[in-house]
Amino acid sequence: MAFVDFSAREIHCKIVYYGPGLCGKTRNLQFLHERTSPSRRGQLISLATPNERTLFFDFLPLDVGSLRGFQTRLHLYTVPGQVFYDAARRAILRGVDGIVFVADSQEARLAANVESIRNLEKNLREQGYEIAEIPYVLQLNKRDLPSAMPAAELSRRLAIKGEPTLEATAVTGRGVFETLKSIAREVLLDLRRRRTPSGFTRATAAS
């Protein structure tokens, strides 16, 4: 639920990186954090287990520039990918404006990708969203691995609605910014389509 603050001239959007365990969601955020100037980003917060698996979420606020005089700020979240953290995933989807599904390109992870998309669909529905309607981008990650499936076949197996699909190698940063741009575009176009931002809106007119 985008938040538009007319007094401060800011638009805030919540984007969630979803996907199976170890697919590279956290790495996407880490790379964005490393490569963005400190003046345009907040702290990267990682709530992780002692062995660096995401336990609850990672969070990174990023300023991406000005849109018609409105500073646009993206709040990026990851979910924990491991199957048994489902309650945490549901909680993080609350108020989401757009989803990046990070798929692991390795053939051995195909079933995990499919299961995670089904899980996303179910969790979105529980929060009152339909996957068909929410801004959504598919990232095919780990393209550098020899065991990666051909991109065309993978996207044929995973795509759900003709969504923008991007190839990436998050570990080196390839495709990471492109993915973010793509989802930001989808979210802003959705906002334009709906005309009325939902969630909390601070408007200027007196009632």
Added chain:
Amino acid sequence: MSPADLVLYEEDFRSLQQILRRLRQESSASVVLLVDKNGQRIASVGDVEALDMTALASLTAGNVAATDGLARILGEREFSVLLHEGEKENIHVSIVAQRVILVVIFGDRSSLGLVRLRVRQAGAELERAFAEITERMEREPVLHSSFEPLLAEITDEDIDRLFSE
């Protein structure tokens, strides 16, 4: 709009801010903030420059979401108060009108009893304020005129220009 949506006008914002300011004074707290359940900061008063308020808002909402999950397991609707006690600083978190989170950060200039008392009073005021806002929204269609032009005018080029600055 979904039932959870709220549009706050400048005067609503000012009256919320006023309630927070009074709560902060009367409870001798260092910071008081109001966060929505999605992690978005709505309003805050106090030494806000000293703290990373964006992170604070997001973590508080995460905390409340996790606690809501615990409540469901026990068959409770919600746990309406959370308390974190530190050596010097403490955080009192409460849910107001089932939709917003009231956070009070206080140190040894205050006490838990005082904060609880003042939060109860301010919570009732905030509930009234949100009830009025909701009522007004049901009574009058929301005036979207102030933001519709902005959203309608966003072009593909505007979006392309983001990130390139």
